[in-house]
Amino acid sequence: xxxxxxxxxxxxxxxxxxxxxxxxxxxxxxxxxxxxxxxxxxxxxxxxxxxxxxxxxxxxxxxxxxxxxxxxxxxxxxxxxxxxxxxxxxxxxxxxxxxxxxxxxxxxxxxxxxxxxxxxxxxxxxxxxxxxxxxxxxxxxxxxxxxxxxxxxxxxxxxxxxxxxxxxxxxxxxxxxxxxxxxxxxxxxx
Numbered sequence: 001x002x003x004x005x006x007x008x009x010x011x012x013x014x015x016x017x018x019x020x021x022x023x024x025x026x027x028x029x030x031x032x033x034x035x036x037x038x039x040x041x042x043x044x045x046x047x048x049x050x051x052x053x054x055x056x057x058x059x060x061x062x063x064x065x066x067x068x069x070x071x072x073x074x075x076x077x078x079x080x081x082x083x084x085x086x087x088x089x090x091x092x093x094x095x096x097x098x099x100x101x102x103x104x105x106x107x108x109x110x111x112x113x114x115x116x117x118x119x120x121x122x123x124x125x126x127x128x129x130x131x132x133x134x135x136x137x138x139x140x141x142x143x144x145x146x147x148x149x150x151x152x153x154x155x156x157x158x159x160x161x162x163x164x165x166x167x168x169x170x171x172x173x174x175x176x177x178x179x180x181x182x183x184x185x186x187x188x189x190x
Contacts (some may be wrong), residue, residue, distance in 0.1 A: 004043055005041040005043050005044045006087040006180075007020075007044055007047065007087070008041070008047055009174070010184070010185075011089055011183060011187045012184075012187035015047060016086065016087060016089050016174065017047050017051070019089040020086065020088060021051055021053065024093075024096065025111060027093070027097070029037075029078070029082060029105070030054070030076060031053045031054070032054050032055070032075055032076065033048060033051065033053050033054070033056075033059070034057070035048070035056075035057050035069045036058050036068075037060075041089075045061045045112060052073075054075070056072070056075040058070070058072070059071055060137050063107050064144075065067060065083070065120070065144050066136060066137060066143075066144055066159055067142075068083070068142075070133055070137060073127060073133070075131055078127070078141075080100075080103055080125060080127065081124070082123075083121060083123055083124075083125055084121065084122055085122065085173060086180050087173045087174040088171065088172070088173050089120070089183055089187070090167070090169040090171075090183070091122065091170065092164065092166050095161060097145040098161060098164055099122075100124060106124045107129065107152070107154070108123065108124060108126045108129055108148065108152075108153035109123060109124050109154045110124075110148050110153050110156065111171060112155045112156060113158055113171055114158045116162065118145045118149075118155065120145055120148050123148065123153070125153075129133045129147075129151045131145070132150060132151050136150070147157035165176040
């Protein structure tokens with residue numbers, strides 16, 4: 001991505017982070033931005049400040065998204081956390097509401113795509129997983145996919161949410177320059 005933080009990349013008339021914040025604004029949940037343990041990237045700092053969303057940092061050094069989930073639970077008394085990566089610009093409010101609804105029936109829930117991949121950075125985690133999370137962090141078992149399996153998270157197959165993904169892009173993240181360029185063009189055409 002040219003050395004730039006994905007969240008700060010331009011996307012239509014906003015940024016990737018701006019798009020995610022706009023999508024989540026209507027959720028009846030407190031929002032929190034979790035940053036790593038190091039200094040915030042110069043491209044991202046002004047966006048975070050302008051967002052008006054509370055922020056917290058990881059408490060476990062170099063422990064990836066699992067540390068971010070831990071930081072989110074540590075910063076709130078909420079029974080559940082909707083964990084979203086900063087590079088999922090195609091998420092819709094309807095899908096997120098549906099995902100949260102699925103969590104009301106059982107503990108943690110995670111969507112699974114058509115290729116059978118879990119999407120742990122677009123999942124709802126129940127507070128009942130906190131003790132297991134602490135153990136995983138302490139033992140450096142940091143892969144969120146393994147953590148979701150260990151806590152018995154309900155896996156939501158693509159057939160259960162296909163009607164919420166008319167463009168087939170819902171869980172597309174921006175890991176490669178080509179993915180970002182395609183997203184940029186899609187948002188520019190809207």
